[in-house]
Amino acid sequence: MVMTTTTQMSPELEQLLEQLQLEQLDQDMFLGDPGKGEGRLFGGMVLAQSVVAAYWTVEDRTIHSFHAYFLRPGSHETPIRFLVQRIRDGRTFTTRDVIAYQSGEAIFQVSLSFTMPEEGVDDHQEPMPGHISPPEDCRPWQFPGMDRATEKERERWHRKRPITVLDAAPGYNLRDGETPERHVWLRMRGPLPEDEVVHAAMIAYASDTGLLSTARGVIAPGRRTSASLDHSVWFHHPPRFDDWLLYTSRSPVSHAARALIYGELFRRDGIRAASVVQEGLIRAPKGKPQG
């Protein structure tokens, strides 16, 4: 088991940070490098690049939420064009829409909202779940189905990611009829630059990690094809991803091949940094995962 410390930068994180440096084609149009890889693009990567594109058209405001739809599978073969639409530049709130295109087709869309910090009233927050172990005591997380993988395949899965993913509730077993849930620790495999755009983009990237697996047959795992349909994040605090974040999630409902998953990102000190909701398509393998 290899644990990367935050003082070294993994080549995977280095590549991702480079991919976040979009090329500006026009005031509100950007070009993104899809990076090398096999199969369809990771949705979190397109999301992260879209967050950067929108942020670069906004001044002196901090992201507080976004709502995305995944429209078509993205490809590693073609650059991605990001078109930003300025929906509102209000006194307190700024709104942007971003559509990501490949080969003339929209593959992804997201609406984002930015605001300024202000004092709250009636502040409250649910605490972190209780049955969590500190990251120092946790082992690499295993995706459902990874128990059939060899030790080498598992290591490779973790090695090729820019994020370390640990099982935060080792030994926790779901009982029949309970709400499917999953808890992991996440940390970037290296230090991030002092840039809130990058921090926001990395949280967006990380928030698309493994949510669908929370909803898949946990009691009686079977082969499934799955695809994210939408993805929403609310940042309760200005985005920071310096240390471990606890990513809790549960799926309160799944019906008609669509599962809803709620996620929460907590800092180590118990502060709820962000909330996430994703709907995903989960089918038996003969079905096609996306239309």
Place this chain on the structure above:
Amino acid sequence: MVMTTTTQMSPELEQLLEQLQLEQLDQDMFLGDPGKGEGRLFGGMVLAQSVVAAYWTVEDRTIHSFHAYFLRPGSHETPIRFLVQRIRDGRTFTTRDVIAYQSGEAIFQVSLSFTMPEEGVDDHQEPMPGHISPPEDCRPWQFPGMDRATEKERERWHRKRPITVLDAAPGYNLRDGETPERHVWLRMRGPLPEDEVVHAAMIAYASDTGLLSTARGVIAPGRRTSASLDHSVWFHHPPRFDDWLLYTSRSPVSHAARALIYGELFRRDGIRAASVVQEGLIRAPKGKPQG
């Protein structure tokens, strides 16, 4: 206490049903009547009209989710123009964006997704909360602050709504430190036509009822100004609003004047019909509620 049965139609519901009959200006452009009223437009009404506008551009598909941002306060003085953008017409999924304009300014935007029914795998659902009374035993719901209202003001609040709203957990008192929650029964004040577009629009309308009050100082209520920032709904089943729907909600987090509220709509037989998430701005009265 007057309980309307579903065989009579209230004038308020009749007016709302008329407002859902948009005028078609062009293939993807519609005009909506904002209706009579005081102050800013009810967000749920603009949402309901947007759902109709999008639905009318889609064939043989059923709505399964939407994500909306409230951009500027709407007015009763000017008709609303709805511009529909056809984002995707895929094999399984259809996506539409709608922007609502008044006097040349975008007041509201929503992205909506439609699909076809299919068989699910790994279906699951959390049950209805336990401490709910049947609607026959429940009294009209009181918004926080309504305890200072006269009996006449309270009656008027309920009378001018096209929906009956009952307190579904009478006698339930939140204790300090608990997650703020609220449970109401909702029913349209009359029968709806056999049209899934209308049912979807009415659920959208109703889902914007009172969520912000769930997050406002429940233990120590004070004067607040509030405004919805965004609103998302996931329909787990094709939309139907024939009978009572239980609307449960809780606010797991509020910080920096922004509160997040999760809602669930249950049918009387316990089926979770839809899920809702809203973020709202909650300020002490000297602040302005919207930018």
